[in-house]
Amino acid sequence: MIKHNKKYIIFILLAIAATSNIYSQDQEYPKSFTLESSNKNPNIILMIGDGMGLSQISAGMYSNKNSTALEDMQYIGLSKTHSYNQLVTDSAASGTAMACGEKTYNGVVGIDPKNKQLESILEYCNSKNFSTALIATSSIVHATPASFYANVNSRRQYEDIALQLRYNSVDYFIGGGRKHFNRRSDKRNLIEEMEEEGYDIVNNLDNYNKSSSQKLGFFTYADEPPPINSGRKPGLKALVESTLDKLKDDKKPFFLMVEGSQIDWGGHANELAYVISEFKDFNNAISSALKFAKNDGNTLIVVTADHETGGLALKKGNLKKSTVIGDFTTIGHSGSMVPVFSFGPNAELFSGIYENTAIFSKLKTTVN
Ligand code: MG
């Protein structure tokens, strides 16, 4: 009888709950409940090696004592990189595909072929109360990072892209391209404007580390940063570690995009040493992200590329000396599929062969 009564009471309570709006979607939950439920969302770290095909990875690995951080990733897939109407994509169309889930024309950022402005995974995560961050070794207004916050018909509209970053809600960003913010043809100083609205904008890693602002930008260079072999500082690893520290302190789930931008530029220059040094810089950052994810236990890492650059083939090399010799077949991009490596909760979603737009949809399914 006692058991029966308990069941009866639970049934009544459930009936009340179902008919009242205690559990309805519109109801504001007590704060503790929101925190608890949103914490189930895994953090997302999306790392894009621009122009990083299998040959670039192999060259970097063999010249790094036959080792790469990617060997610790759990699942591997392949992504088809073609754009809306071209077999060989550019970084704007492929950035848009991964960031926003739609194929578009080469050169277009965050807008689909029917001229519709797209919401990026970063913006979607932001709407779900994630902290958000972008780090690039190019300028922050370059096509790949821009795909996560901007909607422009041409990737070369750098000043428009800067303006859209100024009005976006990215919490932390690091990249070059300061001049597009404070030396503009419209004479506006977006850095001052952002600071007036609570952003802390800094010019070195020390000040980036020290700042406790919840809105923080770090311009590494006025223009495009130089190659790592020509003295670009700081390395990507330090930028990622510092940003992960901040994101961890926010005590919310986060979305972080990290781009190794210049692997692509080494490919365009047909300089294997440039490709390899930029891969190593990116590889070091992957190590740091993996270390964080292994510690944290609730962080999904996806490492991929937007396309291959240079049509690189490795011809020979010396295993003992960690040297590689290769040939490029183009100064542009190639149409090969690119690998996708994943680690952490939901990592299994990224095995198989799929369009690059699926990276967006797969990431989106991991967000509640
Ligand atoms: Mg790029």
Ligand code: ZN
């Ligand atoms: Zn390129």
